[in-house]
Amino acid sequence: MTTVKPRVRGFICVTSHPTGCAKHVQEQIDYVKGNGPIEGGPKKVLIIGASTGYGLSTRITAAFGCGADTLGVFFERPSDKGRPASAGWYNSAAFEQYATEAGLYAKSINGDAFSNEIRQQTIDTLKADLGQVDLVVYSLASPVRVDPATGEKYKSVLKPIGEEFTAKSVDTDKELITEASLPPATEEDIANTQKVMGGEDWTLWMNALREADALAPGAKAVAYSYIGPVLTYPIYREGTIGKAKEHLESTAGELRIAGYDAYVSVNKALVTQASSAIPVVPLYISILYKVMREKGIHEGCIEQMDRMFREKIYGASGVVTDEKDLIRVDDWEMREDVQEAATAIWPTISTDNLKSDTDFEFYQSEFLKLFGFGLDGVDYDAEVEIEVPIPSIG
Numbered sequence: 224m225t226t227v228k229p230r231v232r233g234f235i236c237v238t239s240h241p242t243g244c245a246k247h248v249q250e251q252i253d254y255v256k257g258n259g260p261i262e263g264g265p266k267k268v269l270i271i272g273a274s275t276g277y278g279l280s281t282r283i284t285a286a287f288g289c290g291a292d293t294l295g296v297f298f299e300r301p302s303d304k305g306r307p308a309s310a311g312w313y314n315s316a317a318f319e320q321y322a323t324e325a326g327l328y329a330k331s332i333n334g335d336a337f338s339n340e341i342r343q344q345t346i347d348t349l350k351a352d353l354g355q356v357d358l359v360v361y362s363l364a365s366p367v368r369v370d371p372a373t374g375e376k377y378k379s380v381l382k383p384i385g386e387e388f389t390a391k392s393v394d395t396d397k398e399l400i401t402e403a404s405l406p407p408a409t410e411e412d413i414a415n416t417q418k419v420m421g422g423e424d425w426t427l428w429m430n431a432l433r434e435a436d437a438l439a440p441g442a443k444a445v446a447y448s449y450i451g452p453v454l455t456y457p458i459y460r461e462g463t464i465g466k467a468k469e470h471l472e473s474t475a476g477e478l479r480i481a482g483y484d485a486y487v488s489v490n491k492a493l494v495t496q497a498s499s500a501i502p503v504v505p506l507y508i509s510i511l512y513k514v515m516r517e518k519g520i521h522e523g524c525i526e527q528m529d530r531m532f533r534e535k536i537y538g539a540s541g542v543v544t545d546e547k548d549l550i551r552v553d554d555w556e557m558r559e560d561v562q563e564a565a566t567a568i569w570p571t572i573s574t575d576n577l578k579s580d581t582d583f584e585f586y587q588s589e590f591l592k593l594f595g596f597g598l599d600g601v602d603y604d605a606e607v608e609i610e611v612p613i614p615s616i617g
């Protein structure tokens with residue numbers, strides 16, 4: 224037993240709080256349940272990248288909105304030698320406990336989802352326990368991928384393409400406005416980032432699932448992407464990660480041609496462990512939070528995923544897409560009035576008005592929540608057991 228306090232190092236918090244993470248999961252469950260059951264939703268769901276951010280919220284919505292049995296795949300760290308486990312570990316331990324209490328099947332596989340071994344283990348578990356799934360969600364965010372065919376390791380990078388990009392950014396640790404200067408990507412950087420964050424691995428998963436007869440007739444598949452505002456184009460949409468996302472989006476089209484009911488959902492910019500690592504984006508998110516909260520249309524991961532299920536995939540109109548066949552839950556972020564307001568605030572921000580003119584403090588509190596800190600009703604001075612098993616893993 225020990226007390227756990229946040230220890231932030233750059234854009235990551237190296238500690239996480241088991242009770243706080245469980246509370247964070249519980250709050251998301253309460254939100255979905257508060258909106259009532261999702262009629263016509265999936266009943267057996269595989270989520271790849273299920274432990275944090277959008278994947279976790281997807282799992283919670285499937286289970287507690289649709290009453291679905293879920294199998295989650297993720298790469299998380301258990302506690303070790305007095306060091307707390309990663310937040311995704313605690314989230315998954317809590318999720319499995321709550322889902323089981325609610326009478327739902329919930330098992331998890333912890334390991335590298337890019338590897339053939341973990342894919343096979345997942346399929347074996349799925350076949351043994353669930354037979355077939357009617358929804359596959361692909362929500363991985365990773366800086367590296369080992370190609371299972373060649374054993375070669377690829378690293379994704381966050382760089383602009385063509386020329387150096389210099390822009391205002393926020394040092395979230397020191398609470399300072401800085402200038403981020405990013406060198407242009409090489410051709411190799413672009414190819415490597417696509418290899419990690421593009422659609423190749425998604426295709427491998429879908430083909431393996433179909434080959435194993437693990438997809439129910441009419442099963443849907445969804446992966447997540449981001450577009451964002453012109454402000455962040457050089458580092459996001461027109462940068463290396465944007466190229467990888469374009470590849471992911473065109474993979475959905477190829478999968479549909481191959482007979483899968485596959486889509487990409489474009490989600491809103493939100494603080495997660497993945498997005499906090501992208502230069503410039505945390506400042507944009509702090510501004511966006513202010514604008515959207517003032518307009519009463521702010522959403523977190525759970526609100527986004529709940530709305531995606533209810534209105535964009537399993538609603539009365541079926542799957543709702545734009546002219547590029549993309550599901551758009553970033554629709555409120557991209558609203559003209561929201562973008563105009565954010566674009567007007569952007570040039571006026573300096574270290575002096577960072578807290579008054581953006582929602583930087585909310586950004587930071589949301590960031591800490593990802594690691595289980597700052598949740599209401601949790602006594603952070605109390606000693607807690609940091610060795611928490613995930614029931615299906617141990």
Ligand code: NAI
Binds near residue numbers: 278297299
């Ligand atoms: P996250 O960092 O919260 O979640 C990543 C998940 O992937 C975790 O469950 C993690 O355990 C798992 N993972 C990472 N590497 C793995 C590996 N090798 N094997 C197995 N599991 C692994 O990230 P977030 O933000 O939820 O991202 C999920 C997807 O949503 C990504 O495709 C991201 O680009 C997309 N997205 C994120 C947005 C944002 O603002 N955060 C906006 C729109 C889309």
